[in-house]
Amino acid sequence: MAMIEFKNVSKWYGKFQVLKDCTTNVEKGEVIVVCGPSGSGKSTLIKCVNGLEPFQQGELMVNGQSVGSKETNLPKLRAKIGMVFQNFELFPHMSVIANLNLAQVKVLGRSEAEATEKSRALLTRVGLIDHAPKFPGQLSGGQQQRVAIARALAMDPIAMLFDEPTSALDPEMINEVLDVMVELAQEGMTMMVVTHEMGFARKVANRVIFMDRGEIVDDASKDDFFGTTRSERVQLFLSKILHH
Amino acid sequence: MDFSFLSEPAFSGGGTYFDWVLTGIKWTMLVSLCAWVIAFTVGSVLGILRTTNVIWLRGPATAYVELFRNIPLLVHMFIWYFVMPEMVPKALGTWMKTGMPMPEFWSAVFALGFYTASRVAEQVRSGIQSIPRGQTNAALATGLTMPQVYRHVLLPMGYRIVVPPLTSEFLTIFKNSSVALTIGVLELTAQARTISEYTFRTFEIFTLATVVYVVITLAVVVLMQYVETRIRVPGYIGTGR
Amino acid sequence: MFTGFDFDVIQRSLPYLWQGMQFTLGLTLLAMASGIVLGTLLALMRLSGIKAMSVPAAGYVNLLRSTPAILVIFWFYFLVPIAIKHISGDSYAQGIGPFHSALIAFTMFEAAYYCEIIRAGIQSVPAGQVNAAYALGLNYWQATLQIVLPQAFRNMVPILLTQSIILFQDTSLVYVVGLTDFMGAASKVAQRDGRLVEMYLFAALVYFILCFIGSYFVKRLQQRITPPR
Numbered sequence: 001m002a003m004i005e006f007k008n009v010s011k012w013y014g015k016f017q018v019l020k021d022c023t024t025n026v027e028k029g030e031v032i033v034v035c036g037p038s039g040s041g042k043s044t045l046i047k048c049v050n051g052l053e054p055f056q057q058g059e060l061m062v063n064g065q066s067v068g069s070k071e072t073n074l075p076k077l078r079a080k081i082g083m084v085f086q087n088f089e090l091f092p093h094m095s096v097i098a099n100l101n102l103a104q105v106k107v108l109g110r111s112e113a114e115a116t117e118k119s120r121a122l123l124t125r126v127g128l129i130d131h132a133p134k135f136p137g138q139l140s141g142g143q144q145q146r147v148a149i150a151r152a153l154a155m156d157p158i159a160m161l162f163d164e165p166t167s168a169l170d171p172e173m174i175n176e177v178l179d180v181m182v183e184l185a186q187e188g189m190t191m192m193v194v195t196h197e198m199g200f201a202r203k204v205a206n207r208v209i210f211m212d213r214g215e216i217v218d219d220a221s222k223d224d225f226f227g228t229t230r231s232e233r234v235q236l237f238l239s240k241i242l243h244h
Numbered sequence: 245m246d247f248s249f250l251s252e253p254a255f256s257g258g259g260t261y262f263d264w265v266l267t268g269i270k271w272t273m274l275v276s277l278c279a280w281v282i283a284f285t286v287g288s289v290l291g292i293l294r295t296t297n298v299i300w301l302r303g304p305a306t307a308y309v310e311l312f313r314n315i316p317l318l319v320h321m322f323i324w325y326f327v328m329p330e331m332v333p334k335a336l337g338t339w340m341k342t343g344m345p346m347p348e349f350w351s352a353v354f355a356l357g358f359y360t361a362s363r364v365a366e367q368v369r370s371g372i373q374s375i376p377r378g379q380t381n382a383a384l385a386t387g388l389t390m391p392q393v394y395r396h397v398l399l400p401m402g403y404r405i406v407v408p409p410l411t412s413e414f415l416t417i418f419k420n421s422s423v424a425l426t427i428g429v430l431e432l433t434a435q436a437r438t439i440s441e442y443t444f445r446t447f448e449i450f451t452l453a454t455v456v457y458v459v460i461t462l463a464v465v466v467l468m469q470y471v472e473t474r475i476r477v478p479g480y481i482g483t484g485r
Numbered sequence: 486m487f488t489g490f491d492f493d494v495i496q497r498s499l500p501y502l503w504q505g506m507q508f509t510l511g512l513t514l515l516a517m518a519s520g521i522v523l524g525t526l527l528a529l530m531r532l533s534g535i536k537a538m539s540v541p542a543a544g545y546v547n548l549l550r551s552t553p554a555i556l557v558i559f560w561f562y563f564l565v566p567i568a569i570k571h572i573s574g575d576s577y578a579q580g581i582g583p584f585h586s587a588l589i590a591f592t593m594f595e596a597a598y599y600c601e602i603i604r605a606g607i608q609s610v611p612a613g614q615v616n617a618a619y620a621l622g623l624n625y626w627q628a629t630l631q632i633v634l635p636q637a638f639r640n641m642v643p644i645l646l647t648q649s650i651i652l653f654q655d656t657s658l659v660y661v662v663g664l665t666d667f668m669g670a671a672s673k674v675a676q677r678d679g680r681l682v683e684m685y686l687f688a689a690l691v692y693f694i695l696c697f698i699g700s701y702f703v704k705r706l707q708q709r710i711t712p713p714r
Contacts, residue, residue, distance in 0.1 A: 052381050079387025089382030092480045093400050102396055103386035137479020148382075155386060314696035316654035318668060319689045326681040415551070422553035426661060433556045446563050454552050454560075461551035 001064060003028045003159055003190050004049055009058035011044060011214075018044050019055060020214040026159070031191045033201040036211035037237060042194045043086075045211065046161045049192065050074075050081045063158060079107045082152030086164040088144040090136035096123070096147050097132040100154045108155065115154070122150040126180055142173030149180055159190035166197060196241050202226060210234050245448050255442045265449075268435030269456060275352050275421040275431060280414055282357025287364025292394065294369045305365065312362035317423050320359045325351040325427040352424035360417050367413060371406035372398050404475055411468040415461055432456060494680040495687050498670075505670025506691075508584070512666065513653045516591035520652070521645065523592060524599025529629065531604055542600070549597035555661050561590035562662055587659050595652050602648060606641035607633060643707040650699045654692065667691070 002025035011019040018041045026032050034042045047053040048060055051067050051074045060067040065077055090099050100119035104110045110118070123129040126146040128139075136144050145165055152160060162181065166174045178200050185191055185204035193200070201208055201222065208225040210218035210233075218225065218234050225234075250262040257263070293305035312320075325348065329340040340347060375398055383393040425434035436453035440446040495502075530542035549557065565586045610633050618628035638645075657668035665673065668688055675684035 047381075050385055052384060075384075075387045075389045077387075078385055081385070083382070083385035085378055085382055085385075087376070087378050089376075089378045091379065091383070091397050091401070093404065093477045103388060106392055106396065107387040135478040135480070137477060139479075151386070161385075310697060311693065314693045314700065315689045316657040316668070316692055318657045318660060319685065319692060322672070322681075322685045323689060326675075327685050330682045419551070419553040422555045423658070425555065433553055433559070436556070437559060440563075450556070450560055450563065453556060454548070457553065457556070458548060458551045 002026060002061070003030075003063060004192065005059075005061040006045075006048075007059040007061075009045075009048060009055050009060055011041075011048070011053065011055040011057075018214050019048070021058070022214075022216050023058075024209060024216055024219050026190060026192055028190055029188045030206045031185045031189075031193065031204050032207050032209060033205040034192065034194045034209045034211060035196055035198075035201070035237070035241075036217075039213075040211040041214040042209075042211045043163050046163055046192050046194055049161055050078045050083060052083075075107065079103070079155055080158050082149075082155060082157035082160040084145070084148050084152055084160065084162045084165045086168050088136070088141070088148045088168070090144055090148055090151070092136050095133050095135055096128070096139070099136065099147065100151050103151075104154050118154055119150070122153050123147070126150045140173060141169045142176045145169065145173075145177045146180055149177070149184075153184075159192070160184065162191065162193040162195065164194050164196075166195065198226075198238070198241065210237065212237075245451065246445070247448055247452070249443045249445050249448070250452075252443075254439075261439050261443065261449075264435045264439055265432070265452065265456075268430060268432035268453075271349070271424075271429055271431040272418070272421050272433075275349065275356065275424050275429060276414075276418045278353040279356035279360060279421065280417055282353070283360035283364050283413070283417060284410075286358065286361035288368050290361060290365035291368025292372065292399075294365060295372045295398075309362045309365050312359055313366075315359075317355065317359050317420055318426060320355040321352060321423055321427050324355040348424070348428040351427055352421070352429050356417060356420060356424070360413060360420070363416070364410065364413055367406050367409040368402065371409070372402040374405060375401050401477075404477065407468065407472050407475070411464065415464060418460065418464070419457065490683055491680060492683050492687075494674065494678050494683055498674040498678075498684075501674065502667065502670050505665050505667040508665060508669075509653070509656050509667040512584070512587055512591065512656050512659070513649065515588055516595055516656070517649045517652060519588070519592040520595035520599050521603075523596035525603050525634070527596060527600035528603040528607060531600065532607060546597045546600050549594055550601075554594055554655055554658050557594045558587070558590045558658060558662060561593065562586055565589055583662070583664050587656075587662070587664060591652065591656065595648070595655075598648055598651075599645065602641055602644050603637065606637035606644075609640055610636045639710065643703050643710065646703045646706070647700065650696050650703070653699070654696065657692075 004026040006022050006024050009019055009022045010017065022041075022045060024032075034045060036042050044053050048055050048067065049062055051072075055068060058068075062077060063080065065072050067074075067077070090096075091102070094102065097116065097119050100122065101112065101115040104115035104118060105112060120129060120132065123132055126149060128143055128146055128150070131139060131143065131147075136147065139147065149165075165181070166177050169177065174197070178197060181191075181193070181200065182204055193205075195201070205222045207219065207221055209216055210225070212233055218231060226238075250265070251260050253259070254261050254264055290305040290308055293301045294309070296302055328351070329337040331337075332340070344350065379397055379401070380393055383397045384390075388396065421431055422433035424431055425437075430438075432453055436449045439449045443449070527542045527546060530538040531546070533539055552560075565581065569581060614632055614636065615628055618632040623631065656666055659666050660669050660672060663669070671684045671688040675681045
């Protein structure tokens with residue numbers, strides 16, 4: 001059974017169709033990179049996985065549970081799926097450590113001490129333990145995004161979603177975030193990553209999904225994707241993003 | 245300007261005219277503070293309801309805000325004071341007219357409180373809505389339920405954002421408390437007018453009343469600036485990024 | 486619930502109420518027009534960078550904004566006749582009538598609020614616009630009138646109109662000096678015929694309908710001015 005399974009998922013904003021009949025799956029331990037031009041629906045696609053974006057047609061199974069079903073306890077499902085956002089979305093009024101503790105205590109029911117221990121271990125891992133008492137606004141973008149990854153990991157997720165995790169970062173900070181992500185991938189974390197960082201894709205992706213105008217145009221193994229037999233649209237897109 | 249009339253014995257009541265001024269300040273403060281309790285609590289609840297996407301919570305809250313803020317405060321005063329006793333069951337109405345202690349005061353408090361609640365609701369709503377949607381998404385993504393998202397993320401940030409506009413709403417309530425004189429509450433402006441009628445020291449007494457309003461306004465502003473620095477989030481500037 | 490009430494009283498007094506409404510509308514529109522002009526001048530003074538202008542303007546605005554409207558009305562009812570006698574040098578000079586006293590009071594009062602709106606509007610025009618105007622050789626008044634204010638007002642119109650709806654509601658406070666605006670007329674009928682419930686509910690309804698329609702159009706206008714994000 002695949003960890004994440006899209007079956008003919010379609011979504012509309014009013015009359016505008018943002019997802020057209022999307023079908024794909026993510027196996028346990030796989031790293032899938034989703035790319036495509038802006039407005040192609042890639043962010044919407046991964047936000048469907050944890051139910052942040054509802055969809056109108058099709059079926060989406062995550063860890064054996066149907067996301068679209070009314071019976072599914074979404075908070076419970078979301079607690080198992082980590083997510084990292086383009087704009088980090090740390091809670092600005094809480095210290096770094098409190099950001100990591102919040103859901104551990106409120107959702108998983110861990111004690112404050114347990115949560116803090118876990119949080120400190122993860123902050124050490126992303127190299128930010130010295131910043132634990134600071135507030136998000138006092139950190140650089142790259143540091144904030146590493147905290148956000150640690151916050152997601154604190155929930156012991158079975159899979160991680162990344163929504164353009166480096167596109168709001170200054171160029172010199174991109175690598176510190178990518179390094180953490182590569183390490184995660186190499187440890188066997190199941191990951192679905194929306195990104196234009198093709199270097200990351202080449203290094204750790206199992207498959208690359210290319211989207212355009214709400215459709216999955218291409219869904220291929222990494223080697224095939226970066227090979228020579230791609231469609232014109234993909235070629236054009238790749239040449240654009242690889243040459244700047 | 246000659247303020248010596250303030251120490252003269254007043255026309256009635258046994259004290260001096262200065263005592264009248266003090267009484268006026270007392271009622272202005274009492275009406276303002278009691279009305280603020282209503283405005284803040286009712287306004288907060290309404291404002292929060294207006295940000296939910298549950299139509300049967302949002303709809304009535306929106307209707308309240310539209311109804312209350314589109315009718316002048318003076319009319320609110322008259323309705324609470326003159327109309328309410330006729331609209332409630334007869335026994336209660338009779339009690340409101342004859343038995344209720346300080347009917348002018350309580351009518352003024354309710355009128356001012358429920359009127360200002362509609363303005364507070366708008367401030368709370370726009371404060372919460374100014375928080376980027378991504379914050380809610382991030383909180384939901386960690387598995388928090390919607391009530392938890394409000395409790396731990398939206399409200400703590402939202403209330404920090406609305407401190408300045410709520411300060412100005414409080415100052416508005418404080419100034420608007422003078423409308424209570426139309427139903428007979430002897431607050432500061434009413435006392436100033438009465439004293440001017442008895443002493444003809446209009447210029448002096450109006451100046452004194454104005455100075456009192458300005459001084460209290462300044463005091464509130466300074467206090468709230470202190471509160472703002474106390475609750476300021478380190479490294480966080482404004483509401484956008 | 487409404488047994489024993491006499492809603493005919495409204496119909497009987499409609500002509501009188503209409504007179505009151507004309508007073509209210511006239512006062513609102515004139516105070517709005519003159520308040521915006523005075524408010525613009527105050528805003529330009531506050532932003533002038535010349536201490537002798539900005540300090541008095543700021544003092545005036547802050548003073549008026551921390552004083553209740555009713556006290557301001559009392560102030561001008563007291564001051565306007567004195568000023569007229571002083572200016573004309575005739576201690577028996579006639580007043581200028583209650584309508585004009587009210588108009589002056591509301592103009593002076595609302596100008597302080599308009600000033601702050603207009604100041605924010607002017608500040609929202611990028612400094613580069615002023616620099617570009619000066620670079621073309623325009624002087625201060627040309628740059629202000631041709632370049633800055635048109636752009637500023639475009640952004641401010643909805644907020645100025647919202648403030649004017651508040652002004653429309655505030656004019657009911659002339660009740661405290663016994664003038665017969667719409668609310669004054671309603672309350673006089675209410676007292677005369679002992680029909681408080683009917684008249685005050687009717688007044689509330691009329692104010693609500695007018696203000697609701699007004700704010701609806703302001704909202705529509707705002708949506709047209711600010712492109713959706």
